[in-house]
Amino acid sequence: MSRRFARGATSLALALAVLVVTALAQPALAADDATAPRYTDGATTFQANCVVCHGRYGVGQPSLAPPLTDYPARYIANAEGRRQLAMTVLYGMFGDITVQQKHYNFRMPQFAQLSDDALAAVLNYVAFDLAHASADTAALSAADIAAVRSQPVGADAVRVHRSALLTDLGLAN
Numbered sequence: 001m002s003r004r005f006a007r008g009a010t011s012l013a014l015a016l017a018v019l020v021v022t023a024l025a026q027p028a029l030a031a032d033d034a035t036a037p038r039y040t041d042g043a044t045t046f047q048a049n050c051v052v053c054h055g056r057y058g059v060g061q062p063s064l065a066p067p068l069t070d071y072p073a074r075y076i077a078n079a080e081g082r083r084q085l086a087m088t089v090l091y092g093m094f095g096d097i098t099v100q101q102k103h104y105n106f107r108m109p110q111f112a113q114l115s116d117d118a119l120a121a122v123l124n125y126v127a128f129d130l131a132h133a134s135a136d137t138a139a140l141s142a143a144d145i146a147a148v149r150s151q152p153v154g155a156d157a158v159r160v161h162r163s164a165l166l167t168d169l170g171l172a173n
């Protein structure tokens with residue numbers, strides 16, 4: 001094999017490699033687009049305030065913070081569940097809770113310092129983007145958050161309300 005041919009073969013191989021990489025990158029980009037969050041403001045608030053405990057995609061951390069990938073979708077489709085979501089971020093929660101048969105007993109801080117808009121957006125991100133609530137379910141509005149903000153309760157009452165809600169939803173607690 002001549003040196004010149006070898007060089008030609010190398011550049012051909014390189015060109016092919018570039019084509020293959022480009023072709024492979026294409027569907028990956030398309031998949032990323034498909035999973036782009038619907039609630040982008042909520043996603044930003046989540047990254048800044050919630051990821052540290054609940055994990056990047058709300059998967060939770062064993063015995064530390066519960067996953068947010070299932071129950072919030074059930075909550076948002078129920079009137080008391082919608083209040084529960086707002087109460088949890090406005091007043092926090094502590095005490096033993098069960099999520100998908102696993103126990104958690106640590107403190108969820110309150111985020112009352114965030115605006116009604118920011119809290120509605122972060123909860124919509126959790127319920128629709130992370131927990132995949134059905135798209136025909138009504139999103140939470142700033143007014144929904146304001147209504148719960150106007151009736152302050154303690155973090156322990158949030159857990160008691162959750163317990164009644166889970167019974168209504170037929171979930172173990």
Ligand code: HEC
Nearest residue numbers: 049050053064065071088093094095097104105106107108
């Ligand atoms: C310091 C850690 C921490 C941070 C930060 C945090 N959480 Fe939590 N979260 C928890 C813990 C712990 C619980 C469970 C509390 C318990 O055991 O009573 C919880 C519970 C919840 C629940 C209730 C889940 C259920 O099944 O009822 C929701 C919803 C939630 N968090 C959303 C959020 C959102 C949204 C943010 C950001 C704005 C956030 N959390 C930030 C630790 C945290």
